Amino acid sequence: MLKRITLDCSRRKLLGVAGVLVLQGALRSAAALGQAVSGTSISGSKTKIGIIGAGHIGSTIGSLWIKAGHPVFFSSRHPEELKDLVARLGPLAQAGMVEQAITFGDVVFIAVPYGALQQIGKDYGKLLSGRIVLDANNAVPARDGAIADEVEYNGIGVTSQKYLPSARLVRAFNTLSYMIFASEANRPEPRVAVPIAGDDLAAVQVAAGLVCDAGFDPVVVGKLADARRFQRGASGYGQNVIAAELKQILSLKP
Secondary structure, X not given: OHHHOOEEOOOOEEOOHHHHHHHHHHHHHHHHOOOOOOOOOOOOOOOOEEEEOOOHHHHHHHHHHHHOOOOEEEEOOOHHHHHHXXXXXXXXXXXXXXXXXXXXXXXXXXXXXXXXXXXXXXXXXXXXXXXXXXXXXXXXXXHHOHHHHHHHHHOHHHHHHHHOOOOEEEEOOOOOOHHHHHHHOOOOOOOEEEEEEEOOHHHXXXXXXXXXXXXXXXXXXXXXXXXXXXXXXXXXXXOOOEHHHHHHHOOOOO
16 A cells, blocks of 8 residues: 555645545544644645754755755754754754754654664654654664664664664665755756655655655655665665656566
8 A cells, every 4th residue: 555655746746536545544543643644745834853863864854854944953962063054054943962853853854874773762762652753774784783784684674663663664865875865856857766665654655745845756665674675785775866767676666
């Protein structure tokens, strides 16, 4: 069912009556639990986003969301180093500690060295419980050690969910460098494709809307187990292509 989610970024409109009905049911269920269920792509409202890791990817994607009108709270181990970033981005940007970013965000975006994910789960797992979390981390063996072997064996989506077990996890924004994201965002159509994957239907839809708002076209690859198809070293990784081309590379339906 996740593969049937389609978002027209230009119209912010879900395609397919069956998909709409399923999504509406998922959104109502999530709303009943008090969770954030909409970004600009669904309701026209703005989504508050907390970012863990304000390095190249975190600051670049966060900046694109601010340009789209979303309030963003950046966090890192050294939040005092983010003053210039916040000043440059204006009133929609804030910075502070990780706990503050999680509490602030309707959606949390994590962009850290993959080896830090286990500790984030230990320190903030309860706070992340039930929240939509976009995971942009990549496992690099030379940097991240044994957890990179786990990713290679089990797949990165399954591994991330293991360490963030209560989060509504979606893999996104992990396949290209921050320089490409910065230079290619909001280019004339057809736009660059960003593959995403997750087990939670409503969370995937919110993630798709935020991909649109950052200036790209989302391609839903499947569930978290399918995220290994665009993890580092896989065929879907590093593909600076449009949606139709990425679907062809990954043998997805047009």
